[in-house]
Amino acid sequence: MSDAALNLHRTAHPGKRRFRSATEESAPARIALILIAVGGLLLLVGAPLVAVFAEALVRGWGAAVQSLQSRDAQAAIRLTLLITAIAVPMNAIFGIAAAWFITKFDFRGKAFLITLIDLPFSVSPVVAGLCIVLLFGANSAMGAWLVANGFPIVFAVPGIVLATVFVTFPFVARELIPVMIEQGRSEEEAALTLGASGWRVFRTVTLPNIRWALLYGTLLCTARAMGEFGAVAVVSGKIRGQTATMPITIEMFYNEYLSVAAFSMAALLTGFALLTLMLKTVLELRHADQLAATRRH
């Protein structure tokens, strides 16, 4: 790296005036670039972050905490935890199965399958919600049948789960596939030759190799699942106390000019987002070698 080269250069000529390395920008250019980068990021990302907590605490800590204890707020928190507890394991199981299928077997159409798995990332969450409404809504054949049999999907919890799984669909699979491709099949094949059962191979050979990547993908999936707004807004029907998740409730409070309540709930979700970033950074620092897709989105 240029910095290391620079240090060598400096120690080699201790008494002389320091010349700028030819592979380095001039000091004013460096400072200007750092100021642009740091200043821009503080303005674009730091300021909204501070605004969330400032607005939540504008009438004191007590008012913020109290606003989170209202019936609607409590129902929203419970619902979001429920949705996350269902959607994230579903996605983790899908991600593991898809990664196993794609990396352990050879078949035609593999690239197409990967494209389909990636597809939800390039579909607008609102369009995702629309698709689910069209498939399972009361005016579709399947939706009408399901409603008649007492299992409504749209404007109910199953629809919110489906919408959440849709928008978070690729997270775990995308993280696992590159790691499992890199690790190959030889370790699993060796274990099988030694007589281990399929499950035993998965638990004792594959899982230890992919656990950090699995955790990483699950973490990103959880953050997005708790915060999803567009897709859930379309399928939930926004029924107060029943299908209003935390982000939907933020919108309700905000539109009712309950600013402290809206920002307190936003602060709660922001706290979780910050925790996610911290855990993610720790994983990247400690286990970078086992996270093949660390820097790719």
Add this chain to the structure above:
Amino acid sequence: MATRAPLIQRTAIPGLGLSAGITLFMLSLVVILPIGALLAKGASFGAAGIWEVVNRPRTWAALWLSFRLSFLAALFNLVFGVILAWVLVRYRFPGKRIIDAAVDLPFALPTAVAGIALTALYAPNGVLGSLAGEIGWKIAYTQWGIWLALVFVGLPFVTRTVQPVIEEIESEVEEASATLGASRAHTMRHVILPMLMPAALTGFALSLARAVGEYGSVIFIAGNIPLRTEIAPLLIVIQLEEYNYNAAAAIGIAMLVISFAMLLAINLIQIWSRRRIGHV
């Protein structure tokens, strides 16, 4: 011509049926069937029917607004993202690790939270909005506000695609350029930036695709005035709330077609960049 490979080649590894079953079941339930339902809805009233909905002034205005502002936001993120990636990889300064982690905040922060936070800041009575107001610059409830929200949600893409490429640049390349008499600015423009361009364009396309579909962070700050600050995803939500499923599906298909085109473009860019410099 070579003989066709069998559909699935048998290997010694077990779990084919189970893993393929779970994968295809979930993929069908979550992705294929719902998107199929949208396409079937579109087929039921045909291209002419879709065109009839899309070809209304309000729909055109929303689509044009969404794509124009998404493009401008992605363009800003392209330039800023490359600078940010360069600074984070090459320079040392206090707080660098926190800055690096903070780049991902727009990915981790729920969009509704970002939406109300940006609105609180840039509304006429907000901290930054009142500052801008003094020079007669209105941000929230105008197209500037939408642009700002789209910049926010797309911010990490370019930085995260470009960072690994900068890390992999061999110092010999820059040394060779300097030895041959190029100024630092010349090396930057003619040696380094061309190497970063494929990855930066991938990030640009991802940022663009994300911005076009964005809803949560935009609707709070947009003001949502038809023909002026109404984005395409909001128009879908409005049609759905009026139980106008056909119109919602038509706009949804128009957006889906554009998203497909973008996915294709991203893939083509990646193939092109891989051919050109050997890595993405």
